[in-house]
Amino acid sequence: MHVLIIGAGGFIGRHLAGRLVAEGVRVTAAGRAPERLERLIPGAAALRCDLTQDDIGDWRRRLIGVDAVVNCAGLFGDTRGYADVHERGPAALFDACRATGVGHVVQISALGADARAASAYHRSKAAADDHLAAIDPAGSVMGWTVLRPSLVIGRGGRSSALFAALAALPVMPRLAQAGGLVQPIHVDDLVEVVIRLLRAPLPLAKRLDVVGPHAMTTDALTACFRQWLGLLPAWGFTVPQLVLAAVARIGIGPVTREGMAMLAAGNAAASAPMVLATGHLPAPLHQALARHPAIDADLRQARLVPVAPVLRLMLALVWLAGGIVPLVFTPQATSAAWLARVGLTDMPATAVLWAGSMADIAIGLALLVRSRGAALAGIVLMTAYTLILTRIAPELWTDPFGALVKNAAVLGLSLAVYALETRHG
Structure with missing residues (x-):
């Protein structure tokens, strides 16, 4: 199987590419800096692409001999780029996949992606999801899967950076009404879901919410990271809404206004459909984190984020x-x-x-x-x-x-x- 990964230099893309290469799968990593991708993902081929510019003709030439495509490309916080990177670019890619006979397309979307969502990020993701589903509704010619993960946790992820930074503070900040329920999934489990779907028999036409087994508050998530970092429980305080809004406006570390709004809206869903479709039950967050024990560098990094x-x-x-x-x-x-x-x-x-x-x-x-x-x-x-x-x-x-x-x-x-x-x- 030859798998082309768009956005292979990102958090999810790198984890997926590394796992596939380790299992002997032929991988081509696509991004705007192929030389960088060759260094970051040993064993993978690399090619240059740019979702903001490439059209269906550009993609058709690249897709010759490709069996499956995984689109991991995404922006967060740069609303001006959403239309190209999340909508028009993926639409051209998906059309080219259908035209060249690619067997399976996996679109990494986001939990909450909907045309009526309050977040521009979610609306742009939903536009690409809908376009893919409309190309072949039954997946009889080109199998497709839209994966909508909740917070994806793991080294290198923005969510992990944010909550590890909160956890490493001398006192535990509680996000008050800014944090709804979240249902984090570790990137290892997300990658496992993708690989199982790539190997599943066709036809396949599904939209799946990809979440961990348990919903939790943002405060519980922060406490989980504090335990992972090896820190003792700490006294907590409730952060006023005005302070959260000011921090998000300044953009300290990974904190953004859009991210805080998405946390406030909540990010949870039923995991049973995903488990039924793939046969994979993601690990609870504390167990998933324990698979990759924290080291001194993790604690230093967490403390440096706000500094x-x-x-x-x-x-x-x-x-x-x-x-x-x-x-x-x-x-x-x-x-x-x-x-x-x-x-x-x-x-x-x-x-x-x-x-x-x-x-x-x-x-x-x-x-x-x-x-x-x-x-x-x-x-x-x-x-x-x-x-x-x-x-x-x-x-x-x-x-x-x-x-x-x-x-x-x-x-x-x-x-x-x-x-x-x-x-x-």
Whole structure:
């Protein structure tokens, strides 16, 4: 069997591709960065695709020799991209699958996907689901399955990052009325469901809610993650709705307004139809998490999630102050005296002052808008500043206010921010 996975570089796609490759299945991973996919998924072939641009003709050429297609592609929080990535792009893919004789298509949708849903995310997912179901309603020519998972838990998932971060706080935040019932399923169980469906005899035409065996509150889910992280039970407090709304608006870590709204609406369903269709009973969450014991890196990551944006903000303020203060608040004579020590006077001195200040401000602004590489540029510039000042004014190392010693702290903060922003190239 040759399986093409769209969105193979994402959370679910990578877990599915890795499992299929390990079982000897021929896998082609599709995404916008095939070179990255080849590194991330050893043993899989890779091809370039872009759901925002590719049409049915592009897909027909790629689908030659493909037996099954799994669409794992998805966005969350970027409402402007929903129409292309969730609707038009998958529709072209599904039409091409029907035209080229692909045997089975699995669409990874979302629990709650409905044309009348309040969430734009759910409405866009439902549009693709309906299009797939309408191509061959009975699945007699091309088998199809729409899987609608609840919260999918596992390393690398947004939901796991959010609830692990909440669980790792010194006190346990309760989401009050913001959290309805959820029915999480571990990504291993979702992958098992997909594989069983890929191997099921055709015809097949089903929509299945993919959920764990038990519904729970978001507070119980957070407590489950705290136990997994090896932390003792902690005192809890109810987070006011206004605070939750403000945090979601700022977008701290994985918290978004759309995500909080979806949690408030609830995310639970009956698991019996899925179990009947696949013969697989997902494990309760605490057992599923226990299959992958937490390590020190998991706890560090959980604690860094809420801290990372604060570190970036603090570093940005340092750079903005470094650029604005010399131009606005420092006496011109003071700046001129310092520049004269390196042989710069008059117009050259003014030019260097403005160039340095503008560079500092640019790095500060780049950090605020989360430009990749901003922290690295700051490391280079701060190192240069430190070397120059050490050369012309070594006495600053013994300054009682730590004029140069503080540069070491800024460099350390810059290294931390750079490490947190690094992604697979």
